Amino acid sequence: MALGPRLDIRQSQSLVMTPQLQQAIKLLALSNLEIEAFVAAELEKNPLLETGGDDTLPLADGIDRVEDRPALAAETGSADDLIAQGLGAADSPLDVDHGASTFIDDGPADRMTGAGGGMDMGPGGGSYAEDAPDFDSFAAPAASLHEHLMDQARAALSGMDLVIATQLIGQIDEAGYLEANLLQTAHALGVPLHDVERVLGVIHGFDPTGVGARSLSECLALQAKEADRYDPCMARLLANLDLLAKGALPHLRRICGVDEEDMADMIAELRAYDPKPGLRFSQSSAAPVTPDLFVRPTREGWAIEINSATLPRLLINRSYYVELASGPQNRTSKAWLADCLASANWLVKALDQRQKTIIKVASEILKQQEAFFREGVAHLKPLTLRAVADAIGMHESTVSRVTSNKYLACPRGLYELKYFFTSGVSATGGDGAVSAEAVKSHIKALIGAEDPQAILSDDTLVDLLRAKGMDIARRTVAKYREAMGIGSSVQRRRQKALKGKAA
Template sequence: MALAPRLDLRQSQSLVMTPQLQQAIKLLTLSNLELEGVIAVELEKNPLLEAMGGEPDWQPLQADGVDRDDAAPVLAAETGAADQLMAQGRGEADAPLDIDPRDTAFAEDGPGDGPGQITGGGAGLGDGGAGQPGEAIDFDSFANPEPELQEYLMDQARAALSGADLMIASQLIGQIDAAGYLEADLLQTAYGLGVALADVERVLAVIQTFDPTGVAARSLSECLILQAKEADRYDPCMARLLDNLDLLARGALPQLRRICGVDEEDMADMIRELRGYDPKPGLRFSSERTAAVVPDIFVNPAKDGWSIEINNATLPRVLVNRSYYVELSGGPQDKASKAWLADCLASANWLVKALDQRQRTIIKVTSEIVRQQEEFFRKGVAHLKPLTLRAVAETIGMHESTVSRVTSNKYLSCPRGLYELKYFFTSGIQSADGGTAVSAEAVKSHIKALIGAEAPGAILSDDTLVDMLRAQGFDIARRTVAKYREAMGIGSSVQRRRQKALKGKAA
């Protein structure tokens, strides 16, 4: 066969993801709060996009019943009327820009509507709130910031030390972790600073007298010793107890009593004293603020089923400024300007449509989840059913990956609490009588309830738990019970027996 260049004509099929499709897929994965960042970027680079500062110009996107598909509104951007008006040079006549958002035709029937209602994002105060009208107030922003641990310790060091001692203290404080423990090696620190080890130890002793009590300790035992000395409870018996914390952790109380030379009453008093100490004194100065989870979807009982609504309080709202488009297109333009303006219009229209499609898809997926898990919403976690992404996808006619993206990073608020959408997808445990399988989360709730009700003198082993669960209709193996128990952070029967014994001594 001769090697020579030639031309071949081939026909093939391939899937090409356009930038618009990639953007729509990306929007599905984002939560309402994450969506704000994407919208901010688009608003900055596209002059035809306009952020809505008040109530939306359409009815809240919701489904009054889980079986209804016609509850979602139709945006003006999806109708042909707006494009026809712009083609005729009369884009300013587009009706959506002239709708009064306070018109009584737009019902405020959900937790995300109305300027004066409390929503999942905070208290909306209408035009009087901070930031954009209708936004929720972040009350955490008014709180005084907590001082950093190292900064707080340095303030005390400057008041107590000076000169070379202050330099040593600065080096040691810089190596204290967030929990308040010193991670430095004193010998290496002395060598690096060119000072005597005795000077470093002397400065460390001063730092260990600072607030919070127990800071700059090099071990848990030393941290508790510092707190016991501060409380004037560091006697020889307490010293022996703190030197044998490993025995206390194992629950070897008879051996500890012999080592400490105390009776049961004194040992119980010492244990009670230890339980009042703080093993991580530095954490109270942690600068990390816990971010509140804001629900993306509200689910509430209704007359004909369940009302499912997008949280409009956190949902970014944008419209195409058609009046501005008419103004720009009516002026003198060259070919490049016309192309740029057309591209901005197409991008703006696509973004508005993609946002609306995102809301419709979220409502559709959530409606199916609520329909299949209705027993959970009515009766609790014990009635949670096994559910997979594929089962939901096949029912609503979507791809499994689309359902996965919709349920990522999104939270649902219902009368039973706040749940991530992924929470409703769990594996199943076969029923002992061959009936319907039950969710793994339901089995976990039963295990937790059984262990929570056990008496201190009758701790349930994993084998006993298996027998009790099978009596309730759950066909489950012992290793599965152990796996679920460990996943919930519950110790073994031996560990629980020791914990209850220690708690009883300290009570």
């Protein structure tokens, strides 16, 4: 066989994802609010895209809504061929069943103008207009803990004392505790240690009471002094908080030299104090979660709808396209205009396919977990992504993208779609499995109803759960209990004993 260069022609097949298909898959994993930001960016780049208003209003001349056009034949070619022909709407970027009924946004969410989307739960069924003033935006920002302390320091101190106070206040964490080493601070500022201690004593008198403390016992002692309850007995109690945490009340009574009644009063006094006084000035606020889906019961069953309040109505202005196309153009401008039309067609189609896919996945979740929506978390069943994917004829990765970062609102509350996918434990009767969330719900209910005089051990919980048809091991009960932040039987016995003493 001769060695040398030569040319060969080979035919092969490979799966290639076009940029448009990658974009469509990316859209699946985005929430409605992220989609809104993505569409806003596309509106700035593409002059052929516009946002529409109410569906009841007549469309402007030349503006075409994608759902108003007749369906195009899917066999016209590949994605790239369709885009080149301006027929990007005919391709199927996702594994969506085109035989299914077309999703139409004609539910309550489409007719509501409230900020929360569909299903107005307010009294009287009223809703707020989208352009209503946001009165929260007029509120002045709350002062931070450091600003609040510095205002007091400027009023009480001056000169070098104010410099020391500024240094100390800058090292107070958000809970109100001082993290600085006083000796190091004195060396850094070149001042005597007693001056730093004296300024710290002034800070201890600032509002909120207990700020600037270096330990929990010092924080509570400052508040006890403010309430004029800091006597030798209280001082000994604060010096032995570890014994109080362990519930060693007889030992504490001997150390403090008090009887049971006085000890109960002292514990009740401690419970009234704030262990983290600085947190009341915390500016961090929990961001509200906007649901992507609404589920509500109807006479015929269950209704599922997309929260259209967070989704802009995307339109293609074809009259503007015709106007631009009929004007003078060179090769570059003509290619740019064709690319804008193809991109707009594809984006509208991808968003439509995204809605259909989300509805399809949510419908199957509702079908699988209908007992949860009717009866509660105790009836939640084990469910996997593969089970949903096989039922609706999609790939498991597609279901995973659909359920990520999306929330469902129903009469029982607001849940992430991932919440409905949970592992399970075997049932004692051999008739299937029980969801891990359902087991946690039963454990929480049993512990919440336990008698303070008869605390349930993990072994007792195992027996009670097996009586309910849940075959679960003791270590699993302990794992679920710790995951919910519930202490052991010994810890709960001590906590309830302390609560009884304080009461």
